[in-house]
Amino acid sequence: MATKLKDMLETDEILSSGHRMCAGCAAPVIVRLMGQALRGPTIVCEATGCLEVATTIYPYTAWKIPWIHVAFENASAVASGAFEAIEVMREKGRYKDEHVDVVAIGGDGGTFDIGFGSLSGALERDHDFVYMVYDNGAYQNTGIQRSGGTFPGQETTTSWAGSELPGKTQRKKPITEIVAAHKIPYAATVSPYYWRDFIKKFRKALEVDGPAFIHAISPCPRGWRSESSKSIELSKLAVETGMHPLYEIVNGEEYNLSTPSKRLKELKPIEEYMKPQGQFKHLFTDRWEDFREQIQEWVNEDWELLKKKCTEE
Amino acid sequence: MSKVTSAKRVPAEQITIEGLTGDAAIAHALKQCDLDVLAAYPITPQTIIVEDFQKFVANGEVDTRVIPVESEHSAMSACIGASAVGGRVGTATASAGLALMWEILYCAASMRMPIVLNVANRALSAPINIHNDWSDSYGARDSGFIQIYTQSCQEAYDTTIMAFKLAEDHDVLLPAMVCIDGFILSHNVERVEMLPTEAVHDFLGTREPVLPLNPDDPITMGPLALTDYYFEFKEQQDEAMKNVPKAFKKVEEEFEKMTGRSYGMYEEYKTEDAEIIILTHSTTGGTAKAVADTLREKGEKVGVLRLRMFRPFPTEEIREILAGAKAVAVFEKCRSFGAASNPLALEVRTALYDLDERPMVADFVVGLGGRDVPPTTIVDGIRKTEEYLEKGEAPLYETLGVRK
Ligand SMILES: Cc1ncc(C[n+]2csc(CCOP(=O)(O)OP(=O)(O)O)c2C)c(N)n1
Ligand code: SF4
Numbered sequence: 001m002a003t004k005l006k007d008m009l010e011t012d013e014i015l016s017s018g019h020r021m022c023a024g025c026a027a028p029v030i031v032r033l034m035g036q037a038l039r040g041p042t043i044v045c046e047a048t049g050c051l052e053v054a055t056t057i058y059p060y061t062a063w064k065i066p067w068i069h070v071a072f073e074n075a076s077a078v079a080s081g082a083f084e085a086i087e088v089m090r091e092k093g094r095y096k097d098e099h100v101d102v103v104a105i106g107g108d109g110g111t112f113d114i115g116f117g118s119l120s121g122a123l124e125r126d127h128d129f130v131y132m133v134y135d136n137g138a139y140q141n142t143g144i145q146r147s148g149g150t151f152p153g154q155e156t157t158t159s160w161a162g163s164e165l166p167g168k169t170q171r172k173k174p175i176t177e178i179v180a181a182h183k184i185p186y187a188a189t190v191s192p193y194y195w196r197d198f199i200k201k202f203r204k205a206l207e208v209d210g211p212a213f214i215h216a217i218s219p220c221p222r223g224w225r226s227e228s229s230k231s232i233e234l235s236k237l238a239v240e241t242g243m244h245p246l247y248e249i250v251n252g253e254e255y256n257l258s259t260p261s262k263r264l265k266e267l268k269p270i271e272e273y274m275k276p277q278g279q280f281k282h283l284f285t286d287r288w289e290d291f292r293e294q295i296q297e298w299v300n301e302d303w304e305l306l307k308k309k310c311t312e313e
Numbered sequence: 314m315s316k317v318t319s320a321k322r323v324p325a326e327q328i329t330i331e332g333l334t335g336d337a338a339i340a341h342a343l344k345q346c347d348l349d350v351l352a353a354y355p356i357t358p359q360t361i362i363v364e365d366f367q368k369f370v371a372n373g374e375v376d377t378r379v380i381p382v383e384s385e386h387s388a389m390s391a392c393i394g395a396s397a398v399g400g401r402v403g404t405a406t407a408s409a410g411l412a413l414m415w416e417i418l419y420c421a422a423s424m425r426m427p428i429v430l431n432v433a434n435r436a437l438s439a440p441i442n443i444h445n446d447w448s449d450s451y452g453a454r455d456s457g458f459i460q461i462y463t464q465s466c467q468e469a470y471d472t473t474i475m476a477f478k479l480a481e482d483h484d485v486l487l488p489a490m491v492c493i494d495g496f497i498l499s500h501n502v503e504r505v506e507m508l509p510t511e512a513v514h515d516f517l518g519t520r521e522p523v524l525p526l527n528p529d530d531p532i533t534m535g536p537l538a539l540t541d542y543y544f545e546f547k548e549q550q551d552e553a554m555k556n557v558p559k560a561f562k563k564v565e566e567e568f569e570k571m572t573g574r575s576y577g578m579y580e581e582y583k584t585e586d587a588e589i590i591i592l593t594h595s596t597t598g599g600t601a602k603a604v605a606d607t608l609r610e611k612g613e614k615v616g617v618l619r620l621r622m623f624r625p626f627p628t629e630e631i632r633e634i635l636a637g638a639k640a641v642a643v644f645e646k647c648r649s650f651g652a653a654s655n656p657l658a659l660e661v662r663t664a665l666y667d668l669d670e671r672p673m674v675a676d677f678v679v680g681l682g683g684r685d686v687p688p689t690t691i692v693d694g695i696r697k698t699e700e701y702l703e704k705g706e707a708p709l710y711e712t713l714g715v716r717k
Contacts, residue, residue, distance in 0.1 A: 041528030041529075042528065043398070043526050043528070045394060052537070053537050056533050056535075056536035056537055057536065057537050057538075057539070058536045058537060058538035058539075058542050059542065061533035061536060063531070063533050064531060065528065065531050066526040066527060066528055066531045066532060066533075066534075067526075067531070067532075067533045067534065068393075068394070068397050068526055068533075068534040068535050069534070069535040069536065070390055070393050070394075070417065070420045070424070070535055071390070071416055071417060071420060073386070074386060074387060074390035074417065076387075077382060077386070077387035077388075077390035077391045077394065078390050078391065078393055078394035078397075079394060080380055080382070080387070080391045080394060081350060081352070081380065081390065081391030081392060081393060081394025081395035081396070081397075081400075081402070082394035082395060082397060082398050082526065083394075084349075084350050084378040084380055084391075084395060085349050085350045085378070085394070085395035085396075085398045085399070085400035085402070086398050087378065088349045088350065088376065088377070088378045088400070089349055089398070089399060089400055091376070092349070092376060094399070094519065095398075095399075096529070097528055097529075100528060117383055117384060117386075117387070118383070118384075118386070118387045118390065120383070121382060121383030121384070121387055124383070125380065125381065
């Protein structure tokens with residue numbers, strides 16, 4: 001079913017204004033972009049986190065489509081249950097909609113860490129749902145703690161920068177590749193700056209038969225200590241510096257670099273991404289110059305490796 | 314309101330009689346309840362339930378999707394997802410599995426999901442032990458689940474069927490735990506009379522969800538509610554729990570029309586003129602009744618109150634039954650470390666406290682980790698209770714059958 005981007009852009013928004021996310025938070029933008037990719041009736045299963053907490057403060061809700069939250073580590077399992085029940089109830093003639101898409105959403109904490117078991121289980125069981133992680137690089141809802149998605153060098157309240165430590169010392173979990181290694185039909189990284197790429201990929205994720213995974217970079221002015229007006233710019237820089245390259249993995253094997261990343265002649269230095277963010281401030285002192293270089297090396301390495309994996313010209 | 318079905322007595326020739334273990338009896342009940350989704354994760358002594366059920370699926374005998382989850386945490390989570398869209402849903406667990414579900418039990422209850430959870434009661438680690446006591450489900454007693462403890466394979470079968478009707482009653486809408494004693498019942502073969510599947514279908518009807526997740530009428534489920542609303546949610550949950558006895562009675566009346574069997578929230582056995590009443594549940598209730606029979610033959614006025622429903626606790630009724638006795642001997646397979654006594658006795662003492670004349674309560678912790686509770690252990694407790702009556706004072710609790 002060929003769908004025109006123009007038509008997708010004309011769909012109703014799924015998230016109303018008046019939600020209580022911070023000014024400049026990219027997460028609501030990401031949800032709206034996702035909304036434009038939806039192809040019909042959809043149910044959202046959400047993990048605990050900023051997005052969940054701020055959009056559903058009882059007795060209000062910002063969600064215009066059916067939405068359920070149960071806990072922090074189980075969005076995928078809830079999605080599995082919803083998916084199977086809908087399927088069987090339809091077979092028994094007790095469900096009206098011919099098709100309902102089930103989407104699970106979690107932050108990086110709820111995806112890379114505590115929710116990983118439930119995500120992996122649902123992928124292995126081949127449940128036909130789309131999982132989207134909005135990755136703001138830390139547990140932001142509980143006040144900026146490190147996660148498996150936190151970049152090296154990032155300062156959080158559980159990976160402080162000081163005279164002995166440069167913020168988080170470990171690398172970021174390669175979640176998209178780990179997920180793709182389940183041999184699911186589709187996994188992709190996205191950035192809200194590249195909104196066409198985002199919407200097209202999300203629609204593709206919905207259309208494949210079986211589980212799909214979307215990894216969105218999601219600037220967080222509060223945790224990143226960045227200007228609230230800079231979030232979309234930062235989601236562009238994340239791609240241009242290779243901190244969050246855009247690519248797809250089809251059936252766990254076929255890697256494709258997406259146009260915005262493919263068009264890059266070379267990566268911008270990570271400084272351009274880090275400078276506008278207070279969370280990397282210490283990396284620009286003499287003490288942590290070396291560590292910054294180390295991070296640049298890691299990013300370069302990963303970028304070269306990724307390009308090698310992307311066979312398509 | 315629960316839908317009143319026109320239950321009719323099922324003719325004898327339509328009843329199937331088989332020798333089944335408690336687990337198998339429950340698996341058969343689940344098979345006949347026309348579940349939409351069952352979440353399956355193994356843990357001894359429950360595993361046979363989900364294994365047998367999977368066999369029914371493999372042979373096309375049920376219209377149920379089984380989700381072979383990767384943990385009990387996900388089992389209860391998947392149940393909530395399935396229940397939220399309107400499905401009839403069940404799962405089974407024990408011990409560590411129930412402990413791993415703990416967080417999600419509260420969600421299921423508070424989100425008013427009528428899920429049925431069969432528990433084969435088993436001790437908790439450490440040390441690892443696979444045998445029966447009630448520490449697992451007692452630990453979940455405040456989660457908002459209805460809790461019913463059964464004594465026989467027949468009762469486990471019947472109660473599992475009734476649990477769906479009770480949980481799905483619109484005045485209730487709470488999840489229900491149906492418990493059997495691990496190994497003692499889960500692996501013990503007994504005679505079980507099974508209903509024809511159509512009769513069970515007629516009895517239960519299909520679930521009529523009240524506010525499911527439905528794209529035509531979008532709602533937000535499981536939101537954030539802080540100081541301004543949370544308390545009111547809990548108040549509503551409490552109201553739902555208070556509606557259980559009435560709904561349960563209705564469900565049992567219907568079931569009795571069909572089968573001639575009903576059990577009540579508790580079973581009274583020779584309590585009328587009893588001076589000492591044994592209060593316990595599950596298979597220990599069976600042993601206690603045998604003890605009462607023997608002691609009655611010797612002219613001792615002993616009776617048994619076998620509890621079935623622990624949540625909600627039938628406070629009023631139990632108070633009335635116990636009021637006339639001189640003493641209540643509570644036998645329970647759980648220790649609440651650091652508490653004044655133990656879960657069952659705490660409950661009984663609270664129920665009796667407001668009486669002007671209260672029977673004495675003696676609390677005996679027995680059978681932890683599957684330690685056998687033979688009739689002699691019950692008799693020991695009765696003898697001790699007699700001593701305490703004479704002394705006019707009983708300890709808050711003591712353990713029986715343990716090497717000291
Ligand atoms: C079992 C459990 N542990 C901890 C928490 C506390 N908690 C709530 S949200 C959250 C962090 C969420 O982080 P993430 O998934 O990255 O989403 P974000 O808030 O950054 O959007 C934590 C730790 C919880 N709700 N449940
Ligand atoms: S803390 Fe960060 S992720 Fe959370 S709402 Fe604010 S900006 Fe968004």
